[in-house]
Amino acid sequence: MSKEIKIYTCGKMKGLTYEEQMSWRNNIQRLIENRFKYSNDGSIKLIFVHPPQYYRYDKDYQKSEREIMEWELNQIRDTDILIINAEGIGESVGSHFEMGVAWSMNHFGNKHISVIGINENEECLHPWIQESFLRVEDSMSDAADFIVEYLII
Numbered sequence: 001m002s003k004e005i006k007i008y009t010c011g012k013m014k015g016l017t018y019e020e021q022m023s024w025r026n027n028i029q030r031l032i033e034n035r036f037k038y039s040n041d042g043s044i045k046l047i048f049v050h051p052p053q054y055y056r057y058d059k060d061y062q063k064s065e066r067e068i069m070e071w072e073l074n075q076i077r078d079t080d081i082l083i084i085n086a087e088g089i090g091e092s093v094g095s096h097f098e099m100g101v102a103w104s105m106n107h108f109g110n111k112h113i114s115v116i117g118i119n120e121n122e123e124c125l126h127p128w129i130q131e132s133f134l135r136v137e138d139s140m141s142d143a144a145d146f147i148v149e150y151l152i153i
Contacts, residue, residue, distance in 0.1 A: 002042065005152055007032070008049045008075055010099070011085030012092040021052040024085050024140065028118070031144035036152060044152060049075050069097070076101045079113055081151055083143065086119045086136075089129070099132050114151050118143045 009025045029048045036046060051072055072094065076082065082102050089095050102113040117136035130136075137143040 002045045004045045004047055005081065006047045006049065006079045007081045007083060007147075008079040008098075009051070009083050009085070010095050012088035012095065013052060014092070014094075018052055022050065024087075024118075025050045025052070028083055028140050028144060031140055032147055032152075035144055035148040046152070049079065051075075069094075072098060073101050076113070077105060077109070081147060082113050082115045083147070084115065084117045084133070086117050086125060086129075090125065096129070099129065103132050116143055116147060116151075 007029075009028065011021075011024065013021045025048075029050075033046065036044075054071065076098050079102075082098070084095065084099065099115065102115050105111060105113050106115075114134050115132055117133040118140055119138065135146055137146060
């Protein structure tokens with residue numbers, strides 16, 4: 001029986017094209033999977049959740065914003081690793097909510113979510129946001145290395 005590790009990608013979506021929303025997500029997934037395949041004996045399965053693949057600003061599948069919010073926050077509660085692209089995060093209320101759910105789960109829930117930030121040098125990050133990260137890396141490559149070497153074990 002294999003263990004599943006769920007990785008959720010968080011970052012600004014509004015005002016970006018679907019391709020822009022997915023570019024960094026696809027990149028970090030590819031980096032993690034490439035590093036992970038050399039150390040995995042098949043006992044661990046990675047599951048990536050990229051919100052733009054489910055709800056998109058350019059499609060009107062949802063019937064309400066609450067539907068999107070509930071879905072995304074439920075995914076956070078069930079995740080093991082939350083990767084946050086800090087670029088433009090000051091403009092992303094949804095990302096702040098998602099980080100708040102992870103923080104709450106870590107302090108009041110019955111599980112722990114490792115919160116990894118990429119590009120912490122984003123201007124105007126509130127100190128509470130900075131303190132929410134377990135670790136911040138300047139590059140996706142460094143973030144992938146840390147995640148595979150220290151979190152997916």
